[in-house]
Amino acid sequence: MADTLRVAVIGAGRMGADHVQRLHRRISGAEVAAVVDIDLGRANATIEGIPGAVALTDATEALDGGDVSAVLVATPGFLHRDILLAALERDLPILCEKPLTPDADSSWQIVEAETRLGRQRIQVGFMRRFDAEYAQLERTIRSGEFGELLMLHHQHRNPSTPEGFTNEMLINDSVVHEFDAIRFFTGEEITSVQVRLGKATKNAPAGQHDPQHVLLETESGVLADVEIYVNAKFGYEVATQASFEDGIVNIGGDRGAYVRTAGRWGGKVTPGFEDRFGAAYDVEVQAWVDAAVRGEIGGPTAWDGYATAACCEAGVEAQKSGEKVKVRLNTKPALYN
Numbered sequence: 001m002a003d004t005l006r007v008a009v010i011g012a013g014r015m016g017a018d019h020v021q022r023l024h025r026r027i028s029g030a031e032v033a034a035v036v037d038i039d040l041g042r043a044n045a046t047i048e049g050i051p052g053a054v055a056l057t058d059a060t061e062a063l064d065g066g067d068v069s070a071v072l073v074a075t076p077g078f079l080h081r082d083i084l085l086a087a088l089e090r091d092l093p094i095l096c097e098k099p100l101t102p103d104a105d106s107s108w109q110i111v112e113a114e115t116r117l118g119r120q121r122i123q124v125g126f127m128r129r130f131d132a133e134y135a136q137l138e139r140t141i142r143s144g145e146f147g148e149l150l151m152l153h154h155q156h157r158n159p160s161t162p163e164g165f166t167n168e169m170l171i172n173d174s175v176v177h178e179f180d181a182i183r184f185f186t187g188e189e190i191t192s193v194q195v196r197l198g199k200a201t202k203n204a205p206a207g208q209h210d211p212q213h214v215l216l217e218t219e220s221g222v223l224a225d226v227e228i229y230v231n232a233k234f235g236y237e238v239a240t241q242a243s244f245e246d247g248i249v250n251i252g253g254d255r256g257a258y259v260r261t262a263g264r265w266g267g268k269v270t271p272g273f274e275d276r277f278g279a280a281y282d283v284e285v286q287a288w289v290d291a292a293v294r295g296e297i298g299g300p301t302a303w304d305g306y307a308t309a310a311c312c313e314a315g316v317e318a319q320k321s322g323e324k325v326k327v328r329l330n331t332k333p334a335l336y337n
Ligand code: ISE
Pocket: 158, 173, 174, 175, 177, 230, 273
């Protein structure tokens, strides 16, 4: 493969546009070749000032245009399956924003298609794995420095939700990150999910019960809980506390300068995920590009995408029933061992 990836970014929404700027300004070894969006005006605005990039409305046209050697998928999740299958058919390196697909069955179709291809081509955009503190906690757990990991406590707070954010999306769109993080930290699959709905904020849009308390268990019995609170108003906060046999480790939460001014003390809360995880996105995309040039992937696999989709399915069922729901997984193909 040529040393510079010519990337087609599919989807020019919030995340797609952010990735286009990232590829153009900060990532080495890759260039934006095309931006595809059903809204041509939006695609055109996204490529402004990027020489050699074209705006299109059809993903297949971009893939077959002769100038594209890699694909970054940033459309809404329900469109991922068909684009992923088309990119796999052409044996292109793919970075797919989370979720891999919105349900376990379609994610399994992707795993099967990649298994038939016989090599890993899809990296899933779970960017938290590339956050410096997340990576450090994973290494701490792996090293055994504080003994066995016993419990994980997660807080996931967003200031507000975009229009159309449903109750299921608290699980599918938000807690999906914790499903991946817990699998990343423990190196184990999640075996069950329970969701408890308590007192709710008046600030949530109709149809959303917010916050929710998600309880999970892994294969070895590590217990994890997630407070998902998506209309918390004060800002964007993602944090974890890990309880070990010989210590407690905190990551995330408050960061930046500690300031005293005007009779107050404190610091700033990040307003959204672009700021909180901006550096992690940069590392993630660079890792993908570097690996793609070698014919590899540089992060979470399609199996990780499938396994988290199965957790989401159990989570949504648990949200409705209040029961502890088992996560059902097919056997992992050898390609992912
Ligand atoms: C959003 O799609 C993200 O991926 C953010 O990281 C997460 O915090 C948010 O809840 C999701 O809606």
